[in-house]
Amino acid sequence: MSDSLDQIFIRIKQLLLVPLAGAPDWVTQIASALINIFALLGVFLTLFALISVLERKILGRMQNRYGPNRVGPFGLFQPVADGIKMLIKEDIVPARADKIVHFLAPILIAATAILALGIIPYGRNMTPFAIDGGILFFFAVGSTTELAVFMAGWGSNNKFSMLGAMRAIAQMISYELPLIITVLPIVMVVGSLAPDTIVATQDGYAFGFVPRWFVFTPWGAAAFILFFISGLVESNRTPFDVPEGESEIVAGHMTEYSGFKYATFFMAEYIGMFAISGLAVTLFLGGWHAPIRGFEFIPSYVWFFTKLGALLFVYIWVRGTLPRTRIDQIMNFAWKFMLPMAFTCIIAAAVWHYAGRGVAGWLWSFAVIAVVYFTLSILLDARRKFAPRRYRFAE
Amino acid sequence: MNSAAFVIIAILTLAAALAAASLPKLIHAALSFAVAFIGVAAFYFLLGAEFVGLVQVFVYVGAVAVLIVFTILLTRRDVQGTGKPNWGGAIITIAVFGGLLWAILKTPSLSVAAPQIEALTVKRIGGVLMTDYVWPLQCVGLLLTAALIGALILVMENRDEG
Amino acid sequence: MTPTLQLFLVVSAALFCIGLLAALSRRHAIFILIGIELMLAAANLNFIAFWRFGPHPQPPTGVMIAIFSIAIAAAEAVVGLAMVIAVYRHFRTTDVDQLGQLKG
Numbered sequence: 001m002s003d004s005l006d007q008i009f010i011r012i013k014q015l016l017l018v019p020l021a022g023a024p025d026w027v028t029q030i031a032s033a034l035i036n037i038f039a040l041l042g043v044f045l046t047l048f049a050l051i052s053v054l055e056r057k058i059l060g061r062m063q064n065r066y067g068p069n070r071v072g073p074f075g076l077f078q079p080v081a082d083g084i085k086m087l088i089k090e091d092i093v094p095a096r097a098d099k100i101v102h103f104l105a106p107i108l109i110a111a112t113a114i115l116a117l118g119i120i121p122y123g124r125n126m127t128p129f130a131i132d133g134g135i136l137f138f139f140a141v142g143s144t145t146e147l148a149v150f151m152a153g154w155g156s157n158n159k160f161s162m163l164g165a166m167r168a169i170a171q172m173i174s175y176e177l178p179l180i181i182t183v184l185p186i187v188m189v190v191g192s193l194a195p196d197t198i199v200a201t202q203d204g205y206a207f208g209f210v211p212r213w214f215v216f217t218p219w220g221a222a223a224f225i226l227f228f229i230s231g232l233v234e235s236n237r238t239p240f241d242v243p244e245g246e247s248e249i250v251a252g253h254m255t256e257y258s259g260f261k262y263a264t265f266f267m268a269e270y271i272g273m274f275a276i277s278g279l280a281v282t283l284f285l286g287g288w289h290a291p292i293r294g295f296e297f298i299p300s301y302v303w304f305f306t307k308l309g310a311l312l313f314v315y316i317w318v319r320g321t322l323p324r325t326r327i328d329q330i331m332n333f334a335w336k337f338m339l340p341m342a343f344t345c346i347i348a349a350a351v352w353h354y355a356g357r358g359v360a361g362w363l364w365s366f367a368v369i370a371v372v373y374f375t376l377s378i379l380l381d382a383r384r385k386f387a388p389r390r391y392r393f394a395e
Numbered sequence: 396m397n398s399a400a401f402v403i404i405a406i407l408t409l410a411a412a413l414a415a416a417s418l419p420k421l422i423h424a425a426l427s428f429a430v431a432f433i434g435v436a437a438f439y440f441l442l443g444a445e446f447v448g449l450v451q452v453f454v455y456v457g458a459v460a461v462l463i464v465f466t467i468l469l470t471r472r473d474v475q476g477t478g479k480p481n482w483g484g485a486i487i488t489i490a491v492f493g494g495l496l497w498a499i500l501k502t503p504s505l506s507v508a509a510p511q512i513e514a515l516t517v518k519r520i521g522g523v524l525m526t527d528y529v530w531p532l533q534c535v536g537l538l539l540t541a542a543l544i545g546a547l548i549l550v551m552e553n554r555d556e557g
Numbered sequence: 558m559t560p561t562l563q564l565f566l567v568v569s570a571a572l573f574c575i576g577l578l579a580a581l582s583r584r585h586a587i588f589i590l591i592g593i594e595l596m597l598a599a600a601n602l603n604f605i606a607f608w609r610f611g612p613h614p615q616p617p618t619g620v621m622i623a624i625f626s627i628a629i630a631a632a633e634a635v636v637g638l639a640m641v642i643a644v645y646r647h648f649r650t651t652d653v654d655q656l657g658q659l660k661g
Contacts, residue, residue, distance in 0.1 A: 026397075098422075100423075101422070101423075101426065131445065132445060132446075132514070132516055132517055133445055133446050133449050133517050136446070136449040136450070136453065136517075137449055139453060140449045140450075140452040140453040140456075140457065141452075142457075143452075143453055143456070143457025143458070144452070144456050144457055146457065146461050147426075147429060147456065147457070147460055147461055147464070150461065150464050151426065154422060154464075162468075166465075166468070169461065169465075173461070191518065192517065192518060193517045194517075398559055398560055401560040401564070405568050408568070408572065409568070409571055409572065409575065412572055412575040412576070412595055413575055415575075415579065415591055415595070416575050416576070416578050416579035416582075416583075416588075416591075416592065416595075417578075417579075421585065421587065421588070424588065424591065425587075425591070428591050428594070428595070431572075431595065431598075432598060435572075435598045435601075435602060438565075438568075438602055438605075439602075439605060439623075442565075442605050442606060442609045443609055444605050444608070444609070444620050444623070446620070446624075447601075447605060447620055447623050447624055447627070450624060450627055451598075451601075451627060454627050454628070454630075454631045455594070455598075455627070455630075455631075458631060459594065459630075459631055459634045462634060462635065462638050463587060463590070463591065463634070463638065466587060466638045466641055466642060467587060469642055469645070470587075470641060470642060470645040470651050481581065481582030481583075483581070483582075484577075484578055484581035484582030485578065485582065487577070487581060488574045488575075488577050488578040488581070489574075491573075491574055491577060492570060492571065492574040495570040495573070495574070496567060496570060499563055499566045499567055499570065500563065510610070510612070510613050511613075512609070512613060515617055515620060519617065520617060520620065520621075520624075523616065523617055523621060524621070527616070528621055528625075531621075531625055535625055535628050535629065538628075538629065538632055539628065539631075539632050542632035542633075542635050542636050543635070545636055545639070546635045546636050546638075546639035547639075549636070549639040549640060549642070549643045550639050550642050550643060
């Protein structure tokens with residue numbers, strides 16, 4: 001029973017492919033790929049709509065107010081109202097803008113974000129496109145986003161857009177390095193770039209009750225935190241949303257876009273968030289495995305989306321809590337702290353592996369990470385440049 | 396290997412490369428250059444070398460194209476090319492292409508179909524890199540470090556002391 | 558028309574010649590760099606085509622050469638673009654026809 005509930009979507013897809021039983025091979029392949037694509041788009045566009053309203057409600061609750069609660073029960077039909085608003089807005093293109101580049105930029109950003117969703121295993125046997133070098137595909141597609149951001153900034157023929165695009169690209173390139181280097185320990189330990197293999201390696205329980213997820217190892221925990229922070233930066237979320245900070249640079253590279261194109265940028269940012277969270281779940285949190293030994297009867301995709309939801313909640317929580325950082329603070333943080341810590345994670349993973357993967361390995365790799373972390377904290381201590389504060393209260 | 400895919404990818408790549416070579420505005424040329432490299436990566440996928448295709452997209456489109464675009468931004472003065480075509484260059488190009496075509500078509504042993512090979516996994520590439528090609532790997536590491544330091548020194552401005 | 562090796566070589570020869578055209582017929586330094594990168598890509602395509610169509614059990618030499626070539630091409634693009642920026646800072650131009658101070 002639990003197995004059939006787990007594989008229900010695979011069964012549905014096989015049922016849908018039955019009418020094509022006699023067709024040549026390439027027809028079946030294309031039909032199978034199209035079913036995968038439509039299922040993926042359906043699930044994630046619905047999730048995007050849901051998260052766009054849930055985020056505002058959660059942020060509202062954190063700020064001691066209700067979020068949107070007028071449209072539909074508890075405000076959950078807000079995305080419909082937003083969609084109608086975006087669609088009926090006038091599409092303004094600046095007169096001296098580069099028309100083709102201006103038009104293609106939101107399409108390219110959305111396309112690269114959705115492409116990145118294709119290699120993540122959503123459940124047992126439920127990877128839409130299982131490529132051998134899946135992780136490399138994710139990063140290759142993610143690095144194409146920078147070119148699309150540049151196209152958006154350039155095509156608008158606007159100095160604010162250009163400045164915003166250059167800031168966004170500088171930020172994204174700087175954090176791409178920690179993003180990729182923190183994934184290297186996982187690839188090293190597993191020995192494969194395929195997400196399916198990485199999830200399969202995190203099967204089972206150590207000491208009987210602790211799942212063998214990589215986040216429960218010291219290098220994995222450090223790498224997870226670094227990966228999560230880099231993911232925050234790559235999707236331009238607060239506290240790193242300098243490219244789209246409304247009080248600073250109007251809307252950065254999205255300034256000259258109105259109506260549906262702006263909605264496409266918005267959607268691409270959220271889908272980028274989903275893709276990075278999905279990858280974090282796959283690499284560090286055990287993919288679709290259950291965390292507690294007795295609960296494997298719950299279907300695998302339910303576990304995956306629960307973990308994904310938890311990560312998205314942390315994204316929203318961080319947005320509601322932290323103020324925006326300056327661009328030079330962001331760059332300093334990337335090059336002086338995150339890059340050395342990312343390299344340390346690789347060394348710690350190697351130490352963990354060669355000290356035996358048990359308690360001894362755990363302690364040695366924890367020692368390596370702790371030593372480097374404290375050294376960096378001492379070396380990077382921003383010397384106090386101001387006089388100590390003196391408070392004077394009204395008497 | 397699918398012949399329809401081959402024809403489509405070939406047309407896309409060559410058209411984008413031609414656009415990159417001949418468009419007057421530099422930004423458009425740089426963007427078609429990126430499209431041409433995506434086409435070449437598609438060729439690598441067609442030929443069964445998926446890892447190289449992914450590395451190609453990652454390095455060329457994600458890094459080199461962005462670099463070129465940034466350099467165009469920083470050296471803004473002449474972004475327009477001249478309209479008149481360069482006949483000398485075109486003649487040399489056609490001559491070289493003719494020579495290569497003659498050499499290719501003259502060799503009969505080259506008109507073979509693709510043999511069935513097992514898929515080249517990333518694991519195998521990694522194994523070969525670490526055993527047979529470990530010296531070139533270290534040399535490329537040194538070379539990239541040297542290029543990094545060299546580029547930094549070339550563009551660093553002289554800061555006056557004090 | 559299954560693609561034979563000759564067809565792949567013709568396509569890569571065409572790509573090489575388009576790169577040659579870009580490198581020869583443009584005056585802007587960055588265009589010349591674009592042409593050089595296109596020529597390198599054509600050569601890589603040749604290597605991988607020959608690896609694919611070669612005799613069956615063979616080591617992945619062509620693939621390795623292509624990977625190293627991509628890395629080296631990236632390094633060369635970086636240094637070339639740094640030089641373009643340095644030259645622009647000094648001479649205020651990227652037109653290679655005007656960079657003839659060592660001539661004669």
